[in-house]
Amino acid sequence: MAFTRRSFLQAAGVGIAAFGFPVRVRAQTEPIRIGLMTVKTGPLASGGIDMERALAQFVREHNNTLGGRKVEVSVGDSAGVPAQARAKLQELVERNKIQVMIGPLAAAEALAADDYIRSQQLPTLSVAAAEDLTQRNPNPWFVRGTSTSAQSAHPLADYCAKQLKYKRMAVIADDIAYGHEMCAGFQRVFEDSGGKIVQKMFPPLTVPDYATYLAQMKTNIDAIFLGFAGSNGFRWFKQFNEYGLKGKINVVGGMTAFDEAVLRNMSDEALGIITSCWYSAELDNPINKKFAAAFRNEWKYDPGFYAAATYVEAAVLEAALASVNGKIEDKPAFMKALRATKIDTARGPVAFDEYGNIVGNVYIRKVERKEGRLGNAVIYTYPNVSQFWTYDAKEFLKNPVYSRDWPPAKNLES
Amino acid sequence: MSAAARIVLVLVLVAFPLIGGDFYINLASQIFIAALFATSLNLLVGYGGLVSLGHAAWIGLAAYTSAWLYLHLGLRHWITAPLALVNTTLIAGLFGWIALRATGLGFLMITLALSQVLWGTAYRWAAVTNGDNGLSGLTRPAPFGISLDGPAAFYYFSLTVTIVAVWMMARLVNSPFGAALRGSRDESRRMSALGHNVWLVRWLTFVYSGFWGAVAGLLFVYYHKYIHPTALSLTSSAEVLLGVIAGGAGTIAGPIVGAAIVLILKNYVSAYLDRWNMLLGAVFVVIVIFMPDGIVPGIRRWSARLRKT
Known part of the structure; x- marks a missing residue:
């Protein structure tokens, strides 16, 4: 095989370009960047895929606009492995520059990401049920719109x-x-x-x-x-x-x-x-009737725990964004708005306690x-x-x- | 590698944090940890001919020991780190004594079993390991008062440790002891006949390899500030073995290249491909077909052939 130095350099150049650092063209009002941390490979994948489908449905129903701003969703697949979840989250934050995260799915993943969420001050709407995330060691950047393990x-x-x-x-x-x-x-x-x-x-x-x-x-x-x-x-x-x-x-x-x-x-x-x-x-509430019917229509099965979880979290996110007029950049104010959210969702009326966990x-x-x-x-x-x-x-x-x-x-x- | 190439490599490594974004710096730090870990396994697999499927034990043991000492006894990092290394090395001594009753497939199965015992313990002994919730609330050390919390600082730290570690392991390989080790791999009976204690050579290598695995474990836990039983799992052992074999067992550069490929596929390419597991599989199939002894020996052979023509 003839592999001259020039063709090697060309190949290497292409390789480096592919590896290259993304350059983002910034619009005048930037979209809000949402990260969805989910599991698409491994034993937890069916729940993780439901999460992605429900979020896509919510965003589509709202015309890609939440709180008056366009949104951009980046999805990370942690494969259900804690160390991987942390690496993926870093990627979402440092490369995709997400401003708010929905997920992760499993408790151990959330615990692995806990200190990183704190250090990055990343508002997080979690599905993970681990009790202490909103109890003995509450994370100030955390809200949970589902329930703790024992809450149900x-x-x-x-x-x-x-x-x-x-x-x-x-x-x-x-x-x-x-x-x-x-x-x-x-x-x-x-x-x-x-x-x-x-x-x-x-x-x-x-x-x-x-x-x-x-x-x-x-x-x-x-x-x-x-x-x-x-x-x-x-x-x-x-x-x-x-x-x-x-x-x-x-x-x-x-x-x-x-x-x-x-x-x-x-x-x-x-x-x-x-x-x-x-x-x-x-x-039997109007929001759920619409959500469940549309989900069933598209995927031919009923939305379950994970689909509903993501749909509810997205609704909470939207309400909080609306109340700060889309100014997600002011993190403390946005976090305060998240925790003060009181709305009707597909699961019924929701509010949050002082630890960021749902009361519903x-x-x-x-x-x-x-x-x-x-x-x-x-x-x-x-x-x-x-x-x-x-x-x-x-x-x-x-x-x-x-x-x-x-x-x-x-x-x-x- | 020529002197010029080495200087360029060092310059690139040193300058990288100045040009790369945070994400790439952190990715590089993880590659260093994986490379160090794979290199330590390579001592056994490549030079000793002893394929271990339980190498994750060392990363997990060191990480859990240092995390537990920090959380439960409140010890400082400069005490926890040596204690974790000593503890892990002692257990490596014990495990080596058990596992080296066999070679080949028997050795592989025993190392697998022993590491699974540790994995099960980490899951079940919740009072110490916090079970499935893992140990969190850890910090990174601050050697000489320099905080390692920033990506660049940790990058230089892990780079330094990795270079020292790889150099130390290369020293072993190139020493008379290393020759005896390779001899025990290729002609163990002849080595015995020549008066070498083959078992002792293997056991010392096992312990030495466990020690550097433990160093990788410390870097791992400092990087993640969290440890979960999955770090001890079979997948984790298999992944590093895959890296060693893909890169080229029995070479110094091989495991480093292999570990980097596995990590980049896992953490970088997976962002673009949902089915990245398939790509991982395909890459290994290609390596096995075109470079059955690994990437580094394969490239060496190709370039030698190119030079001839």
Whole structure:
């Protein structure tokens, strides 16, 4: 192969030009640059892609204009790996010059990016549920329009104890911080309302088979709480049915266990299962009706947790931008406006507490068949639920963060 | 490399922060860390003929040790750094003693198993490692009172450490000990017959490699100011091994080039391509087909052939 010095130099020149530093032609009023940090590869990808679709829909519905200024969206794919999320965020900030971020998706990613967000003073609308991001170590540049891990589990525990009159329950969740926190919150409220958690199980996130967990599950319980994320709830429930346990033990689920995204792959066996979440595609309000219909129309499935999360965050962003007349450059004022936002969204009315976390409705939902597809019909509403549930915030924060070991499970039976 | 080329390279490296944007400076810092890490693995893979699939253990151990000491005991960086290095090196000694009962595939599986033990511990021992939430709230050290928080400062810091480390490892390779190591790779029985303690040569290399892996771990945790169990995962071990093999195992420049390619594909090209994993795969297939022994030996061979014609 003849590779002369000149042709090499030409090739190298092209290479360097491709590597080159982008030159931006600045218009008179610059667009607002939004970064969406999401996951498009790996096991969390289906949620991440929903995030991107919902944001694209919101921006399109608003004619690419939020708060009177054009917007530009840059998307970063973290593959669900924390160190990668931080590298991607740096790229979004330092190269794409984003002024506000929506995301990241997973708790560990948000924790990895935490100090960078602080040092860059980057207003962040997060989907990640890790409790301490808005509790013991709150980030001043952070708002969360979804919920903490336990925020939707608290009301469900209350519902199980008071309405369904369950006395003895087991919990099972993925062995990650999200699963631990959700089960801990559920346990705390359930036991404070007189119930007993007699068994806790935490299978690894990528366990291929739940047989051993089903075999060791107690049968003398009223119900089991599922704190799974992604498709694991679906896989567990399928095996649960195959073992003939359906009808013998009741199943209730956390906010991601029977998400619309997995429900579409289920059959009638799921009918009647009760879950809690801050959203349902069946919610009867004008904003959601429009959002869910348009989303369904375009993608042929119901928007679930991640799509709704991003759509709600985008609505909060728009309201805050409108209230500062699009002046996102004044970061402290914009941040103040973000946290002062009080609007109606697809999930219902939302407001924020002093830690930047949402105060909003949590819905108890039941799987029903409507127009031929399974959906989460709302059967009960807990209005304006805070991350601290009914506990006093100061007392709540004195306790350690929810984990595998806290609150201690005193009623476990071996 | 000729003297002129070396001077140009040094000048480019030193001047880069003056011309590059923050993003590129940080990308370069990450490349240095990855290069140092890959070079340490190369001692085993390239010169010792011992393919390890557990090298992430050293990055994770050093990072977790230094982070834990800082957060829980409130120790300063100048104490945590040596303690982390000592701790990691000791454990490398132990792991080496276990893993070197085998070579080849057995060695690979044992290193994989041992690093998975550490990975599982990091996930499960939440009281120490904070489990899936990882350890955050860390800071970068300030050697001689110079803050490393800026991208350029950290760039020079990691560049200096990497150059010293690579030089130290090159010294080992070019020493009589390095010759014995290569001998143990190619003709281990003959080396034994000649009176060399092959096991000891391998074990010392394993420990030395673990030590420099730990140095990379410190840089890693200083850079990210956060550590999560994924740093210890199989993916992380496999990625660095891929870098070593792609760049050219058994050369000094190979792992540096390989690590840089992996990192640039992962962090830079992924911004333009959704399916960057596929590109990563395609690049490696191309390397394997056209330069089966890696990029650096491949280019050397091509340029030698060009000179002949």
